[in-house]
Amino acid sequence: MTDLDLLGGKGANLLRLREAGFDVPDFVVLGTDEYRAFVAAHDLDAVIAAALTRPAAEASEEIRAAFRRPLPADQRARLVRAVAPLLDRPVAVRSSATAEDLPEASFAGQQDTFLDVRGLDAVLDAVVECWSSLWTERAIAYRARNAVDHAAVALAVVVQEMVAAEASGVLFTADPLTGHRGHTVIDAVRGLGEQLVSGRVTPDHFLLDTASGAVLERTLAGDSSSLTDAHLAALVDLGRRAAERFGGPQDLEWVRVGDALHVVQTRPITSLYPLPDPGVPGDLIWLSFGAVQGMLDPITPLGLDVLRRALARAGDLFGRHLDHRTNAFVWPAGERLWIRLDRVIASEAGARLYRRLLPFVEPGTASLVARLTADPAFAPERGAGRTLLRNALPVAVWVLPRAPRTVADPAAARARLDRTVEDLLARLGERLAAADGIPRPELRLSARLRALDGLVHTVFPTLLPAFGRVFPPAMALLARLRVLAARTGLPDADQLTLAVLRGVPGNVTTEMDLALWRVAEEIRADAAAAATFTGADPDDLVRRHRDGTLPPVARDALAGFLERYGMRGVAEIDLGTPRWREQPEGVLRTLASYVAIDDPDRSPDAVYRRGVAEAEAAIETLAAASGRRAGQVRFVAHRLRGLIGARETPKFTIIRAFGLLRTALLASGRDLVAAGVLDAADDVFFLDVDELTGAFGRHDLRDRVAARRAVRARELRRARVPLLMVSDGRTFFEGVSDAAGADLAGAGVSPGVVEGVVRVVHDPRTSELRPGEIMVCRGTDPAWTPLFLTASGLVTEVGGMMTHGSVVAREYGIPAVVGVGGATQVLTDGQRVRLDGTAGTITFLDA
Numbered sequence: 001m002t003d004l005d006l007l008g009g010k011g012a013n014l015l016r017l018r019e020a021g022f023d024v025p026d027f028v029v030l031g032t033d034e035y036r037a038f039v040a041a042h043d044l045d046a047v048i049a050a051a052l053t054r055p056a057a058e059a060s061e062e063i064r065a066a067f068r069r070p071l072p073a074d075q076r077a078r079l080v081r082a083v084a085p086l087l088d089r090p091v092a093v094r095s096s097a098t099a100e101d102l103p104e105a106s107f108a109g110q111q112d113t114f115l116d117v118r119g120l121d122a123v124l125d126a127v128v129e130c131w132s133s134l135w136t137e138r139a140i141a142y143r144a145r146n147a148v149d150h151a152a153v154a155l156a157v158v159v160q161e162m163v164a165a166e167a168s169g170v171l172f173t174a175d176p177l178t179g180h181r182g183h184t185v186i187d188a189v190r191g192l193g194e195q196l197v198s199g200r201v202t203p204d205h206f207l208l209d210t211a212s213g214a215v216l217e218r219t220l221a222g223d224s225s226s227l228t229d230a231h232l233a234a235l236v237d238l239g240r241r242a243a244e245r246f247g248g249p250q251d252l253e254w255v256r257v258g259d260a261l262h263v264v265q266t267r268p269i270t271s272l273y274p275l276p277d278p279g280v281p282g283d284l285i286w287l288s289f290g291a292v293q294g295m296l297d298p299i300t301p302l303g304l305d306v307l308r309r310a311l312a313r314a315g316d317l318f319g320r321h322l323d324h325r326t327n328a329f330v331w332p333a334g335e336r337l338w339i340r341l342d343r344v345i346a347s348e349a350g351a352r353l354y355r356r357l358l359p360f361v362e363p364g365t366a367s368l369v370a371r372l373t374a375d376p377a378f379a380p381e382r383g384a385g386r387t388l389l390r391n392a393l394p395v396a397v398w399v400l401p402r403a404p405r406t407v408a409d410p411a412a413a414r415a416r417l418d419r420t421v422e423d424l425l426a427r428l429g430e431r432l433a434a435a436d437g438i439p440r441p442e443l444r445l446s447a448r449l450r451a452l453d454g455l456v457h458t459v460f461p462t463l464l465p466a467f468g469r470v471f472p473p474a475m476a477l478l479a480r481l482r483v484l485a486a487r488t489g490l491p492d493a494d495q496l497t498l499a500v501l502r503g504v505p506g507n508v509t510t511e512m513d514l515a516l517w518r519v520a521e522e523i524r525a526d527a528a529a530a531a532t533f534t535g536a537d538p539d540d541l542v543r544r545h546r547d548g549t550l551p552p553v554a555r556d557a558l559a560g561f562l563e564r565y566g567m568r569g570v571a572e573i574d575l576g577t578p579r580w581r582e583q584p585e586g587v588l589r590t591l592a593s594y595v596a597i598d599d600p601d602r603s604p605d606a607v608y609r610r611g612v613a614e615a616e617a618a619i620e621t622l623a624a625a626s627g628r629r630a631g632q633v634r635f636v637a638h639r640l641r642g643l644i645g646a647r648e649t650p651k652f653t654i655i656r657a658f659g660l661l662r663t664a665l666l667a668s669g670r671d672l673v674a675a676g677v678l679d680a681a682d683d684v685f686f687l688d689v690d691e692l693t694g695a696f697g698r699h700d701l702r703d704r705v706a707a708r709r710a711v712r713a714r715e716l717r718r719a720r721v722p723l724l725m726v727s728d729g730r731t732f733f734e735g736v737s738d739a740a741g742a743d744l745a746g747a748g749v750s751p752g753v754v755e756g757v758v759r760v761v762h763d764p765r766t767s768e769l770r771p772g773e774i775m776v777c778r779g780t781d782p783a784w785t786p787l788f789l790t791a792s793g794l795v796t797e798v799g800g801m802m803t804h805g806s807v808v809a810r811e812y813g814i815p816a817v818v819g820v821g822g823a824t825q826v827l828t829d830g831q832r833v834r835l836d837g838t839a840g841t842i843t844f845l846d847a
Contacts, residue, residue: 008096008156027160067132093126174249181729278328289337294779298335300576314460410642441671474643499618503611506645520594567659576685586765734821748840749806752815780805
């Protein structure tokens with residue numbers, strides 16, 4: 001049993017503080033074994049289990065009433081002996097729970113604390129009340145909401161001397177608002193701190209620089225301060241030592257008696273997002289890889305390892321041979337990947353480049369980068385421009401000599417890219433097929449890992465040059481079209497430019513959505529299949545798909561779709577996440593909604609054809625207003641349409657490769673289960689490549705997998721993930737947008753205005769999105785796009801002009817606004833809004 005299991009978080013931390021030499025008022029901890037002994041003596045487990053079948057308020061009332069029973073004699077004797085040394089003075093009796101705080105949600109305050117308790121009977125009564133407070137309504141509801149097992153938690157109790165405080169308060173060793181790790185925040189009141197914690201008084205507030213002790217802000221509640229500068233300096237030092245002792249930012253409660261400072265409790269500041277720490281000195285800027293991908297979920301350990309290995313190999317193209325384990329340009333934190341920007345914006349040219357490119361990828365981040373480039377810490381460095389130019393030369397070598405050929409014949413350029421893709425996938429498939437034929441499971445796994453290694457060494461060095469010969473020319477054409485459109489003087493020039501991008505050929509994501517629609521058409525054309533899918537329970541469709549009892553037409557059509565696209569899935573850039581062929585719930589839900597579409601104008605193929613027609617009309621409108629440049633407008637626009645569909649090809653290629661690898665690794669996972677090494681086949685995704693090498697014969701991997709699954713579950717509950725972080729801890733969750741009189745604002749990426757009802761969607765696999773609703777989500781990857789055909793509009797918290805959701809929204813003519821910080825928290829199901837995909841604004845219509 002660990003200290004946390006026996007003493008609870010508060011008790012364990014106090015013990016560590018005392019052992020480290022901090023001045024902690026005398027205390028004893030009554031361990032969780034005493035709580036469990038009381039529960040067992042009165043058979044309360046049965047009472048608790050029965051009560052938890054009812055609503056939290058009723059359950060709490062019933063459980064807490066059951067705790068109001070006398071202490072068994074032997075237990076009372078033990079507790080008396082434990083607390084006797086403290087009975088000659090007033091004490092605080094505090095709950096100390098075993099459950100850990102979660103990201104952005106703390107257990108603090110959920111259980112009871114009793115202050116100024118005097119006398120044996122009062123102390124023992126307070127102890128029992130603390131035990132029962134494990135079952136307050138708030139604590140029950142919180143654990144249920146965050147999937148914390150009620151049976152796994154217990155409560156210790158801290159009985160601690162109360163000192164005659166002249167002042168008391170809280171101290172944060174990092175700024176909890178900005179995340180700045182170099183700042184200390186102190187709130188202080190005269191007397192006991194309970195009045196501060198309970199919100200009954202306004203504290204004196206201080207913001208200090210931790211390194212120097214300088215007071216950056218001082219806001220007093222009254223005429224005089226509760227703390228002198230000497231007290232503040234001592235508190236800063238106290239906080240620094242506590243953070244070092246506990247290995248991270250702390251939230252401390254302290255009291256002052258004269259000039260002496262006592263710590264009465266400390267806990268980690270769990271709301272702070274962990275920082276990437278590659279051990280590189282200086283000021284670093286980190287961009288969320290997930291925000292660029294439209295996917296903010298944590299990544300599995302194997303998924304992280306594979307991405308880091310592949311991205312390190314991309315450095316080979318720029319003459320930088322990087323070790324994925326030490327590559328300081330890509331680093332994990334919070335089970336997600338972060339990409340360094342500071343080296344690029346270290347030069348004026350790099351800063352300008354990012355300011356131009358980021359709006360296409362993540363416009364909120366672009367505004368933040370613009371703000372940071374004004375910070376002296378990120379001022380351009382001498383020689384940085386030459387370094388950037390040197391690194392950019394390989395890109396110029398791929399792009400510039402071939403750009404005229406690409407623009408002259410987009411179809412041929414796309415064909416060359418497609419051949420490169422198919423050759424890459426064929427080589428991987430051959431290696432994996434050869435591995436399948438190896439009889440010994442440990443050698444099969446080794447061969448599969450060699451195939452994976454071959455992919456990560458070649459995927460970016462192969463794809464980036466091939467893609468670079470197609471997509472940069474497309475972006476150059478788009479930039480030129482924007483200039484030509486602006487010269488027309490038309491008031492809707494921007495909207496017309498975006499319209500040119502509707503219904504483009506060769507977009508693999510659009511082709512996937514149309515293929516799913518064709519499955520729906522086959523189902524609608526067959527009476528038995530149509531009856532099965534009309535008004536069907538999605539769970540029943542999944543069951544029938546798995547046991548092979550779907551009507552033959554539906555079964556065969558769905559099998560054909562999954563054969564081609566079954567490697568796709570939510571958060572698919574993570575090799576460790578399930579694919580549609582494993583979890584087809586989302587596909588089946590979408591098919592059921594497609595079958596219900598009875599308006600032919602809303603069918604995906606009709607929408608696509610309409611997009612093509614609208615694009616051609618936009619081209620002609622721009623050409624007609626361009627005078628002598630009309631021919632240039634038509635040339636640029638048509639060449640752009642021939643190339644821009646390649647935007648989705650690299651991601652689709654990687655996902656196809658991941659589909660092959662995932663199938664192979666799951667097979668090895670089953671071998672490891674049969675060998676008694678792992679408990680489940682997909683445990684392989686909670687190990688990295690080095691750990692999988694030689695996994696057979698090891699028996700220490702189960703605990704490692706269980707711990708990592710727990711970390712992932714914890715991170716999945718994190719409500720907010722930053723877009724951008726600075727190495728000093730400053731954390732930015734959203735960009736800066738001008739709402740221009742609207743209620744919310746972001747970046748308009750697909751023109752049009754729609755009024756409708758909001759539906760917040762957290763997972764497309766369980767979406768209840770109804771036709772005509774405006775879909776609001778954190779971000780989208782291609783697995784979300786089938787829902788676009790049901791939605792009337794799209795709002796996302798992350799994304800840009802060229803991210804997956806934006807591209808497909810334009811294809812289907814759905815107004816879309818991206819980069820709307822906090823949209824999934826501000827907007828609610830059923831709320832009526834007006835979405836303007838041209839202006840990038842959202843207006844609330846409900847009274």
